[in-house]
Amino acid sequence: MTSEEGLATYIKQQPSTKICCNCYIQHQQTSVGFCEAVQARLLFLHLAVYYNSLPAEETGPTIDTSKYPPSEGITIELCAGIVDKDKCLEEIAKDEILEECGYDVPISSIKKITSFKSGVGVSGSVQTLFYAEVTDGMRQHSGGGNTCEGEEIDVVDLTLSEAKALIFNEDVPRPVTLILALMWFFDGNMSLTNLPNKL
Numbered sequence: 430m431t432s433e434e435g436l437a438t439y440i441k442q443q444p445s446t447k448i449c450c451n452c453y454i455q456h457q458q459t460s461v462g463f464c465e466a467v468q469a470r471l472l473f474l475h476l477a478v479y480y481n482s483l484p485a486e487e488t489g490p491t492i493d494t495s496k497y498p499p500s501e502g503i504t505i506e507l508c509a510g511i512v513d514k515d516k517c518l519e520e521i522a523k524d525e526i527l528e529e530c531g532y533d534v535p536i537s538s539i540k541k542i543t544s545f546k547s548g549v550g551v552s553g554s555v556q557t558l559f560y561a562e563v564t565d566g567m568r569q570h571s572g573g574g575n576t577c578e579g580e581e582i583d584v585v586d587l588t589l590s591e592a593k594a595l596i597f598n599e600d601v602p603r604p605v606t607l608i609l610a611l612m613w614f615f616d617g618n619m620s621l622t623n624l625p626n627k628l
Contacts, residue, residue: 459518471611474506474582518559523535523536523539528574531572534563534567541558593615
């Protein structure tokens with residue numbers, strides 16, 4: 430197995446059998462949840478996961494977009510990126526926030542929440558979750574991601590009650606990382622003095 434991203438085969442020899450498993454080697458990742466400090470709104474991203482949103486029998490070389498419009502493959506999730514630079518995780522998170530969301534956040538304002546294994550059963554890569562609070566003064570541009578890498582990202586801001594409703598709303602495609610971040614935030618970690626006590 431190598432340290433590069435891609436498919437690998439893991440072979441384990443046991444006394445009576447040889448076990449072969451295909452696995453996916455994936456970069457470590459960072460994710461950031463953040464709150465707009467003045468308006469007390471949480472910021473997220475819209476990203477596309479179109480292909481995996483379709484029924485298996487409809488995933489051939491041609492997809493009927495009148496039957497399955499691209500809007501069906503839009504998720505709501507945290508700002509995130511892979512760890513592929515020789516920088517500390519906080520610096521990578523800072524770069525991703527600027528690239529995807531348009532905010533230039535000081536590293537001192539990016540707080541680690543936790544690290545955990547993601548993609549269990551496939552890659553088992555490490556993902557680190559951060560939190561940051563942003564203000565209009567940090568805004569440098571409208572965000573959107575790196576168009577050279579084919580990213581098309583919409584920045585979405587939600588009220589606290591709208592964000593809290595995402596936790597158990599199965600009608601909204603969202604990854605478990607977003608759910609974890611929201612549960613952490615609403616479990617007594619709202620640190621801004623102007624956030625409402627009741628949602």
